[in-house]
Structure formats: structure tokens, C-alpha cells
Amino acid sequence: MVQGNAVVLAGPTRRLRLLRRVANLAPWVLLGFVGAVGVVTYLFPAFIRSPIIAAAVLCVGVALITASSISTMSFYHRVAVCPRCREPFIDTRLTRRPFWCHRRCHHCGYDVTEHHEGDF
Ligand SMILES: [Zn+2]
Numbered sequence: 001m002v003q004g005n006a007v008v009l010a011g012p013t014r015r016l017r018l019l020r021r022v023a024n025l026a027p028w029v030l031l032g033f034v035g036a037v038g039v040v041t042y043l044f045p046a047f048i049r050s051p052i053i054a055a056a057v058l059c060v061g062v063a064l065i066t067a068s069s070i071s072t073m074s075f076y077h078r079v080a081v082c083p084r085c086r087e088p089f090i091d092t093r094l095t096r097r098p099f100w101c102h103r104r105c106h107h108c109g110y111d112v113t114e115h116h117e118g119d120f
Helices: 006-043 051-076
Strands: none
Touching: 006 051
8 A cells, every 4th residue: 555655646646537537538529529420421411421531430439439438447347446545446336337437536535636746
């Protein structure tokens, strides 16, 4: 347990903050992307028929789905651990499906969004 050492906690906290940000934002970005593609397809039907544009849309969609599912599953399957207490960051007994990953550890209350000593 590395409780309290800000320099040691800075790296894992930064990684967990980024993972939490991707887990929380990627579904909304994906939803916006699907909506934008739908609007563009409705307004300009010839635009999406281009094979390069269709392949680019498909690649971006697959990348967003992959980022969203991997980051969410890392919290749900207890892979993402708290930098301070080394316990799973989200207690799955309290949260069945973490559609929104909270900023505090369920075990020790460590806030990953606070500015800690050792951060830039
Ligand atoms: Zn913790």
C-alpha cells in the first residue's frame, strides 16, 4: 500500500483519470458521431457513398466503440485499481453497470480529479 506518497501516486492517478475520462466521454462522443453521420447522410446522400468516406466513418466508429468498451470493462471487471488503496476503483456490488464512473474510490474515497502534489 502506497498510501499518501504524492510522487508515487501521480503516475497511476493520471492514468486512472484518463481511463475514467475515456470511459465517461466515449459513449457520448459515439452517440454524437452517429447522429452527425445520420444527419450528413440524410442531407448529402452521395457523400457517404464514397468508399473512402464510408471506410473512414466505419474506422472511427469501430475505434470509438472499442475505446468505450475497453475502458468501461476495465472498471467493471475490476482491472482499474485505486492508486492509493490498490482495491478495485469501482465496487461492482454497489454499481451494477458503471455507465458513469465516479471520481472517488468506493473503498477509500480517493478523488482522482483533485490536484495532488506531484501533478503538473
Ligand atoms: Zn481507494
